[in-house]
Amino acid sequence: MKRLLLLFLASVLFTGTISFAQDPALLRPPKGAQVALIVFQDLQCPKCRVDSPVEQQAAKAHKIPLVLHDFPLPMHNWSFNAAVIARYFDSQSKDLGNQFRDFIFQHQPEITPDTLQSFAQRFAAEHKVQLPFVVDPQGKFAAEVNADKELGKKIGIEHTPTIYVVSSKNPSRPFVEVTDTNQLFQLIEAMQNE
Numbered sequence: 001m002k003r004l005l006l007l008f009l010a011s012v013l014f015t016g017t018i019s020f021a022q023d024p025a026l027l028r029p030p031k032g033a034q035v036a037l038i039v040f041q042d043l044q045c046p047k048c049r050v051d052s053p054v055e056q057q058a059a060k061a062h063k064i065p066l067v068l069h070d071f072p073l074p075m076h077n078w079s080f081n082a083a084v085i086a087r088y089f090d091s092q093s094k095d096l097g098n099q100f101r102d103f104i105f106q107h108q109p110e111i112t113p114d115t116l117q118s119f120a121q122r123f124a125a126e127h128k129v130q131l132p133f134v135v136d137p138q139g140k141f142a143a144e145v146n147a148d149k150e151l152g153k154k155i156g157i158e159h160t161p162t163i164y165v166v167s168s169k170n171p172s173r174p175f176v177e178v179t180d181t182n183q184l185f186q187l188i189e190a191m192q193n194e
Helices: 002-015 046-062 079-092 094-110 116-126 140-155 181-193
Strands: 035-041 066-070 162-167 175-178
Touching: 035 046, 035 140, 035 181, 046 066, 046 094, 046 181, 066 079, 066 140, 079 094, 079 116, 079 140, 094 116, 162 181, 175 181
Parallel strands: 035 066
Antiparallel strands: 035 162, 162 175
16 A cells, blocks of 8 residues: 555656647657657757757667657747748758858847848858859748647647657657756656666
8 A cells, every 4th residue: 555655656746847748649769769759849949958968869869760840930030941941941951051040140149131131141151052042942941840830739739849758669658848957867768768
């Protein structure tokens, strides 16, 4: 009886640090991975800027994929355009797209709707990549950003960053939302050890 009570209290304490998405079938590790870190972010979000290096560090330390999804918030006036430009750089190479996201986070306090394009041009020049005057003439990259945003809405995301540790190892607990990045490493390890 005492053990059952301890298990119950532990589960209450543990679930106090996580919340669950509305549609768990939408959160899965990429093919070939058992555990992954899935992040919905907004390039203009100050908390996303702070958490991004921690997410990268955790994924690298645990040798798991880091899957980034765009979730530009309506109150941010340049985040959607930054996400579209990031998708353009993704089309050149995924690594280049991730470097652009890091560059935007690094310069986030300096960026305005009027200066975003010049920051993108600067990044392109530093990486010896051509940035076309019209980045998304067919709307393909905007559609990808909107698809991520729709996925986030289906899951029930309300804020950024929203960070999930997902696993294919335990069907009864396929994911947890990380609400405190101080617990990110422990949550990944717990999912890996299930």
